[in-house]
Amino acid sequence: MKTVLLIGIGAGDPEHITVQAINALNRAQVFFILDKGYADDELLRLRTEICQRYITAPGYRIVVVHDPQRKADPLSYQRGVERWHEQRAVLFERLIDEELRPDETGGFLVWGDPSLYDSTLRILERVLSRGAIAFDYQVIPGISSVQALAAQHRIPLNRIGEPIQITTGRRLALDEGANVDNTVVMLDAHSAFEGFLGRGLHIYWGAYLGTDHEILIAGELDEVCEHIKHVRQKARQDRGWIMDAYLLRKLD
């Protein structure tokens, strides 16, 4: 039986990798690397660097494939995502079918942790439910950008006995009336924090966490909002892409 490993590789620092992930890397004969087509191919470079640095088993193969871009559906966000997942399922099915020999193990290097805002697991389940091919799969957890954000700012994510929420910039923008207290925001393309001025919030913001280009800014949202927007825009312009995340927390 073929086996597929979803290996969490951390959020940017090659040293985020766990011992379990290193062992998994050394079990696979083939690695599937999805090229997201960023202008700066740093993310692709990090994945190949991880393979070179940690794999001691000889003769592994790397298959880089172009990851289909999600096309927004003007009528329904959900439908756009659905169509994109189907396209990716067809691609994954072909990769596992054609690139893995019977009894071989393949690995997907998943950014951060596979359980957090990543569709690889859902897509593998979709491939299985299509019924054309069979394989076993396992998930190896990784250090997520949320953990990297908390570590770099040297903060606990929750306050004593309180809950935390993890959401997306898109959802946060839809919930502008919501009572944001202790919320981590990811996938924010439009600085949604700007809609939360004047509410006594503190922000802990981080971009390119764990990489050589890491940027950290923290302070009262009302005071640092414009600064973050400026730094964010410039960084995106300079590098061609940005990955940032932040925690919004009510001031005590």
Ligand SMILES: C[S@@+](CC[C@H](N)C(=O)[O-])C[C@H]1O[C@@H](n2cnc3c(N)ncnc32)[C@H](O)[C@@H]1O
């Ligand atoms: C598709 S999600 C993947 C999350 C990933 N599975 C994880 O565990 O962190 C991508 C989002 O994660 C956040 N992210 C991932 N890596 C990051 C990094 N190195 N620095 C800042 N944010 C990061 C950003 O909010 C980005 O838009």
